[in-house]
Amino acid sequence: MKIAVLGHRTFPISEPFAGGLERFIYTLVQGLQRKGCDVTLFAHPDSDPSLNVAAPDFIDTSFCTTSEEKSHESFLSIMDYLDYDNFDIVHNNSLNYFPIVLSDNISTPLVTTLHAPPFPLLYSAVKHRKRRCNYISISKINAESWGLNNGLSEIIYNGVDTDIFCFGENKSKDFAVWTGRILPCKGTHLAIEAAKKANINLVIAGPICDSEYFEQEVKPRLNEGIQYAGHLGKKELICLIQNAYVILCTPIWSEPFGLVVIESLSCGTPVVAFNRGAIAEIIDENTGILVTPDDTDAMAQAIKQATLLSRYACRERVVKHFSIDAMLSNYLQVFEKIAATRMSSQKSCISATTSTLTARDTYKGRSKLQNTLNRT
Known part of the structure; x- marks a missing residue:
């Protein structure tokens, strides 16, 4: 399975980790790679290269004046890129609302894991598109806070690598x-x-x-x-x-x-x-x-x-x-189910043309994506 994993672009996905989200993405990508998946990580360019971090040469943020503008422009470029690479699933962990807002404009299914309680911009995107997107919550109470406790959300608890975080006897306890x-x-x-x-x-x-x-x-x-x-x-x-x-x-x-x-x-x-x-x-x-x-x-x-x-x-x-193996198995089950649904849908349609546009070409889809943002 070919998977695009979207991380945020604030902190590198590398040790020492800035927080739990960075550790989660690192563990997830490494685990999916061990399972034989072809994973590309879209995240901060200084992230650990072993995670197969996408080259940033198709992202131009030189004209941006703030970190927020750079993040938004980066995800606009990334979402445009994704439609011209043959991914089976896009797994969104970015905490940015752009991937959700633009999900209707790419053919690849987008799955978003909600790692935080609701905050205004992301909540607005989820609220208005929750019946057209796939969401995963990391706990039951978090799903409830997002209003996704009515069958619209999968619950997958985070996992830890028990071989790395191994048992310690601890004789001192002081x-x-x-x-x-x-x-x-x-x-x-x-x-x-x-x-x-x-x-x-x-x-x-x-x-x-x-x-x-x-x-x-x-x-x-x-x-x-x-x-x-x-x-x-x-x-x-x-x-x-x-x-x-x-x-x-x-x-x-x-x-x-x-x-x-x-x-x-x-x-x-x-x-x-x-x-x-x-x-x-x-x-x-x-x-x-x-x-x-x-x-x-x-x-x-x-x-x-x-x-x-x-x-x-x-x-x-x-x-x-809460093992990493249990978490990975649950994610792969969700990914495979969604990818299978997409394949069934594609078989029922016959495309009249075949696009030869590559990711490095001028993106004809950019105006479509920008129009979507303007209407949001």
Whole structure:
């Protein structure tokens, strides 16, 4: 199967990852390649070359003045290109509304995975085209928030490579870990408060995505027992998680999934989390403790209780329900079903002409795509 995967163009899909979406795309593309699929990734040009990143020479953003304009022009060019390459499926993970808006103008089926709760531009595109597009949600609660809980959406949980995020015995259990993008909606400062109340050391790891938040809410709270380890690579991060007593998850927003949670459980490390979003779909009473959102007193108490949880049970839950193989199998089933529907439709029609236009030619489709955008 020939698959075009659309990533966003804000951060490279390479290690160390800027966040969970970048790690997801990296894992997905590598997994599909191992399954024998011919995958081309359309993403930031500095992404890992092993992912078969499309050459950017057909994208010209030299006339754009802002990063938003560059992103929009890039996806306009990409969608034009896709119609002249023989892909079976286009898998959209871009968080950009252009691919959805322009999906009616390409012959290849577009499948969009919704990685975030609704936000205005993307929600508008989904709302007005939801009966003509294919959507995948990464959790039940995220599907409900998009209004796709009436049979229009597939639910495919994210998966983790359990061979890479492998089990750790952890004999010491003397510190907690908070990991993720450091910005207000992730609530790093609340993890610090909870750790102090529980009288346990805390190690924070992840990219600083909001420097003002870090300087005002995180840095002043750092001390000998509360340390910032930086933006770690995969090996360093896994070692940190394996040796942690517990992982703290403190979302301020409705978490659409929680990739950090399954990565931690895969290493055998229990999770204490605010009961927000999809985290309740991941952990159970044997693998983690959910507490009232924003209640750092309750989280501090739960940290102490987490010592009773089995690290083996944590690992087993991920192997059974959130493995990369399960995720890939589910995606391929959806892709094959949609591609088969397309083939059946094509067989019922006979084309009068055969286009010889190549991707490097002047795009005759550009005016059609631009007109579609003008009407949106």
